[in-house]
Amino acid sequence: MSVKPVHRPIARSFKKKWVKEAAAHVRAGGHAFVWETDKRVLFVFQEPAEDNPDDFGAWGIYDMAKWKWNVETRGALKGLAWTLVPRDCLWIAKRRVERDSIHPGPTRKVAFDCTDCAACCRDNEVILQPSDVERFKEGGRPELAKPPYARRDKDGKLVLTLLRNKRCRHLQQDNRCGIYELRPHPCSEFPMGSECCLFAREDVLKLYDGLLPEA
Numbered sequence: 134m135s136v137k138p139v140h141r142p143i144a145r146s147f148k149k150k151w152v153k154e155a156a157a158h159v160r161a162g163g164h165a166f167v168w169e170t171d172k173r174v175l176f177v178f179q180e181p182a183e184d185n186p187d188d189f190g191a192w193g194i195y196d197m198a199k200w201k202w203n204v205e206t207r208g209a210l211k212g213l214a215w216t217l218v219p220r221d222c223l224w225i226a227k228r229r230v231e232r233d234s235i236h237p238g239p240t241r242k243v244a245f246d247c248t249d250c251a252a253c254c255r256d257n258e259v260i261l262q263p264s265d266v267e268r269f270k271e272g273g274r275p276e277l278a279k280p281p282y283a284r285r286d287k288d289g290k291l292v293l294t295l296l297r298n299k300r301c302r303h304l305q306q307d308n309r310c311g312i313y314e315l316r317p318h319p320c321s322e323f324p325m326g327s328e329c330c331l332f333a334r335e336d337v338l339k340l341y342d343g344l345l346p347e348a
């Protein structure tokens with residue numbers, strides 16, 4: 134975890150008739166929600182590069198429990214990625230747009246101090262991959278994949294355990310990761326300034342990078 138400035142996309146809403154403007158916003162680095170009806174909404178972003186695990190577009194759909202996108206082949210959105218926003222996530226679309234309504238332009242430069250935050254290390258379910266278990270073994274810490282450090286959830290996935298106060302068991306008092314060199318993939322890939330990062334900061338710390346939510 135470290136401080137490094139990033140340019141995060143600004144989320145905007147567009148009616149369907151303004152799809153060209155939505156495409157221009159995305160091509161300039163932003164994220165667009167295109168409202169075809171009040172229930173059918175496209176989330177539009179630049180196609181993620183396969184070799185970029187930090188891609189803000191891809192991370193923009195993960196907190197809607199989506200992992201795949203389409204790439205449009207025609208029309209104003211040609212070449213851009215999109216996915217349908219699940220109906221139970223429409224509030225996420227509205228909240229992102231509300232949050233960003235005070236920011237001008239298609240992107241915004243942010244630099245958070247992760248050691249002053251650690252929101253993503255609290256009340257977060259970190260799922261361990263086989264490669265994480267292997268790395269723990271190679272690093273001389275095979276116990277990290279077993280209780281009390283890890284447990285099986287109801288779906289059989291191996292997850293890191295939390296302390297009673299919801300902090301990750303490995304989060305030290307200075308907010309640094311106690312197993313930083315061996316930390317699981319989901320931790321090392323969590324990009325600062327991504328929608329998942331912004332959501333964690335709002336949810337856990339009530340820190341808002343933009344307009345506060347309406348009461």
Ligand code: SF4
Pocket residue numbers: 134245246247248250251252253254323324325326329330331333334
């Ligand atoms: S929530 Fe974001 S800023 Fe906070 S520690 Fe995680 S990546 Fe860093």
Ligand code: SF4
Pocket residue numbers: 253254255259301302303304305309310311312313316317320321
């Ligand atoms: S393992 Fe480290 S980086 Fe991952 S959640 Fe725990 S404290 Fe944070």
